[in-house]
């Protein structure tokens with residue numbers, strides 16, 4: 001994979017997007033840093049409170065008057081497919097824009113993020129004429145049915161860890177069903193989505209249907225959620241912020257929320273796994289992908305005692321093999337941590353784990369690097385009790401805790417002893433055990449003999465317990481962008 005020169009990536013100014021045009025921000029201007037080398041590469045054009053109000057009001061007008069919601073569903077589908085095609089065709093420009101200030105390597109973005117973003121838009125576009133209300137069984141003298149209607153304006157708030165993919169999960173279903181959307185990307189990865197908004201206009205999306213407001217959570221995210229013309233909020237980010245957003249939506253609505261939150265997902269390796277080498281490779285990848293900055297990062301290894309040494313040995317070898325470097329390096333396999341603050345938080349949590357009696361068998365410190373960026377070594381922590389902070393809390397970095405178990409029951413008890421319930425992985429060669437595990441594990445997604453997403457967009461994703469409410473992807477995510485109205489006709 002070819003790398004690129006970060007200093008040649010032009011970041012356009014005026015990075016809010018309203019009524020089909022870029023708009024300069026009247027709020028505070030903030031430097032945006034490249035985590036790969038710590039240098040500022042663009043200015044965040046924060047929206048003022050008045051601008052947030054203007055964008056939402058315009059989005060509402062577009063919902064009422066642009067004709068998008070009233071366009072025949074196949075017409076909406078055609079525009080969205082064109083939009084997805086334009087994203088694919090713009091890869092040479094979009095990929096460096098996405099990579100330069102994020103933690104995603106150029107290789108990952110070209111191989112997966114961009115095509116997955118485009119495919120998410122196509123997937124939800126196809127729902128436009130396929131999912132709606134239903135006729136209800138009633139007595140012959142009546143006709144009962146439900147009608148689905150868009151909410152109007154949906155606010156979408158996205159994190160920095162997979163900027164375009166996370167945004168697409170929110171935007172695509174909402175626009176396909178006829179809503180207008182106001183998206184607030186993370187203040188740390190604000191730029192690539194504005195280019196995607198321009199491509200939407202080029203594809204024929206009416207002006208005002210898709211909008212972007214820039215800024216931090218307090219000055220822009222919070223007033224966006226509280227705006228009276230916002231009828232629903234779809235959020236991906238930390239559990240703490242999700243709770244704050246739910247409160248804001250309760251106080252100013254109540255209005256519905258979809259919350260995709262944090263995780264502390266277990267990966268269970270049974271001694272009967274068919275291929276221990278493959279299981280260990282999957283476990284290692286699931287905690288080093290995007291340097292562990294993935295909501296579903298498999299951050300707790302639960303391994304059966306008899307195979308623990310073998311599995312841990314193989315994971316250590318996989319950790320060693322990583323080439324840590326800047327996102328623009330063509331041969332980088334592990335990029336940076338998003339910020340110095342995040343790196344400090346990871347390091348402090350690991351240090352506290354060691355004080356509490358744990359051992360960092362490898363890693364446990366900043367990675368040496370020729371760049372001035374924020375890099376952390378893949379880290380393996382052993383010897384921690386189940387109630388240790390590092391076993392219970394989301395670290396959001398390349399840190400894997402290791403615990404052993406004796407039997408199946410103990411494995412599930414340890415796995416489920418968590419306030420989170422986002423995902424879980426199981427490695428076993430026993431089909432009955434695999435099926436038992438999918439029922440026993442308290443997680444929104446259970447992967448068996450693999451870990452991570454496929455192109456099966458119909459599988460919904462979402463968490464149990466403190467990992468969230470509602471789903472992204474799948475039919476459920478599409479239906480959640482609409483309200484359902486009941487009709488009963490006396491014949």
Ligand code: NAD
Nearest residue numbers: 158159160185186216217221222237238241260261262295
């Ligand atoms: P974060 O909660 O700090 O920020 C997420 C977004 O919310 C940002 O755009 C931020 O500006 C905004 N925000 C912050 N405070 C706000 C407020 N009071 N009102 C409105 N908006 C506000 O999360 P992050 O650090 O950007 O992302 C990492 C977290 O996201 C991790 O916990 C990770 O597990 C989670 N995540 C979950 C999923 C999932 O699908 N469950 C996917 C990706 C990331």
